[in-house]
Amino acid sequence: MGDGKDSGRVLDIKTADIKSTAPVFHEQGKNLSTALTTLVTTLDGLGAPWGDDEQGKAFGDAYRPQQKAIEKAAGTLVLGLISIHEAMADLSDGHVDNDELIAGMFKKARPADGEGNDKGAK
Template sequence: MGESGEILDIKIADIKATAPRFHHESVALAHALTKLKHGLAEAGKPWGDDEQGEKFHKSYGPHVQQIEHATKILVAGLASIHEAMVDMADGHIDNEELIRSMFSRIRTGHDAKGDHR
């Protein structure tokens, strides 16, 4: 529980303000990956075709693919966090409105004359 005794202290404005950052970083990371892939493709095999160059590429090549794959997963993950935060904020607003409407229909047990029902 929070200090005020609330079980959930969700600040919708904070969620909505923070969510776009995940989208922005997802896009930035995707651009960085594209730049890396193009840069590596343009560089070709700067380590050469000799024995040392082949040994280097044998160790280096698979890691490039792993890095690209892992980065794609991170890009998708950041984008999904953005979407989830927006959905969570919207869902919380909808839930609060539903609860508010349910409790607004509850009577206190007394009619207008003060008689107990």
Template structure:
């Protein structure tokens, strides 16, 4: 197995139709994602969100644990104001990334479940059901 085959990346079918208006997609798939790809991708986003969350916690704990190495003179106070503002901005941005990865994980999981449920529903529509001895169809037969 090559490195590319081992990769949990999603491979998309990106053939498109020249028609982007109503009925777009006729003549070619715009996006084709299968259940196996979703099963592979969802846990990757979940794991990466946990890793980023741990890294963010480590960053916050480490920076807060260092204390305030600047003085209380005007230069130190100005530095502290800018530093703390930037630190909080970085923490908030990383928090948004964590939430984004979690939501992608959940969306892929939901999409996978939806595809599986839809496949089961369609199979059920085209599967003959064995009738019992006393069962009759709509015509009484």
């Protein structure tokens, strides 16, 4: 659209593309959740693994106050990825339903004898 080459299509949505892409978001959400769990449990288990030197203290001083906010933000990303998967699946189903509805609206109805198809009205 907008490229000067009017193909006559307004939308070119392929439900197969939506259905095949949706699980990717779910899988990446699971991967991020696993990474977040590993980060939290590992750091909690190690205490302050960044050390007691100047750089370690600077990192710890910056990280510790933000730790819960970082974990919460990553958790929100996990939920977002999962919800995108669900929304795409719903979108695909809705698109199929809409296509069927529109197809039903435009089915050719045969005119009854004497109706329509004015062939040579006098």
